[in-house]
Amino acid sequence: MLGKFWESLGSKLGEKWLAVALPALLFWVLGGVAYSHSHGTSWIRDRSGWLRGQPVVVQVLALAAGFVVIGASGQIVERVTFPVLRGLQGYWWPWLGPLRRFLTDRRAGRLRSLEQRYAELAPLIENRAADTEQEREYQRLDAELRRNPPRAAQHMPTRLGMCLRAAESEARDKYGLDVVKCWPHLWAVLPEQSRSDLAAAHTGLRRSAECVVWTVLALVWAYWMPWLLAVLLPLTWIVHRFWVIPHAVAYGDLFRASVDLHRRALYTSLSWPLPPTPAAERKSGEELTEYLWRGSDRGDVQFSP
DSSP, X not given: OHHHHHHHHHHHHHHHHHHHHHHHHHHHHHHHHHHHHHHOSHHHHHHHHHHHTSOHHHHHHHHHHHHHHHHHHHHHHHHHHHHHHHHHHTOOOGGGHHHHHHHHHHHHXXXXXXXXXXXXXXXXXXXXXXXXXXHHHHHHHHHHHHTSOSSGGGOOSSHHHHHHHHHHHHHHXXXXXXXXXXXXXXXXXXXXXXXXXXXXXXXXXXXXXXXHHHHHHGGGGGGTOTTHXXXXXXHHHHHIIIXXXXXXXXXXXXXXXXXXXXXXXXXXXXXXXXXXXXXXXXXXXXXXXXXXXHOOOOSSOOOOO
């Protein structure tokens, strides 16, 4: 049994190290290629020849130092990914407030135009008077609007921020639950499969953000290979648009589904009275959020058995 345990542990550590170290290895290899492009390949032959002439202990130490540099740089990038992800969402320093407001207002204006067009198409769809192109446009607008919070107070300056904020705020609009405040409690009552799926989706989002960090860091090698700017700048946008955003959409959908399916387990676990109707659920959710956040002295609420 212990053998199986250590085998499993070793495989997990190997997967973890590979996920962290492989981007770092590619980063340093690119740096070596850029330096060689600028200084010629003779320096590689000189250093490799010098290393081959050293004792085995020195060669092993040099190899170990290389692994340490790769692993350490991977760990550093992994640590800074969370604040970078927050920055990509639009949680910026106060001195960037004017820029944040400008971008938020711009996105709000675009959202209003989408809502106006959606309202124009809705009667056609309801009356089945829309053609194929209008139905496709309506479906596209419906999906786009769902990925943006409807209230102006919830708007963010970036597309990623709008997408994740929409997932966070939807439960409050539908059920009265503020999941930002209730999330630790809701997480505790989620089934293991739901937690695993959410954790995997969040890991995918974080890994995609790490790729953005690595592509931005790789711009330093443009000092020796200037044409890298023409490759890495578009690549950074492509990674963000076609990798980070889809991962955020997938995570947001799973987040919504977890709240939709398991929110009543939160009521049950706290012995809080279940709302009898959908119309009453918003008020019940607001009361439950207040109870979890600040407690309550109310005597008109009876805990359910």
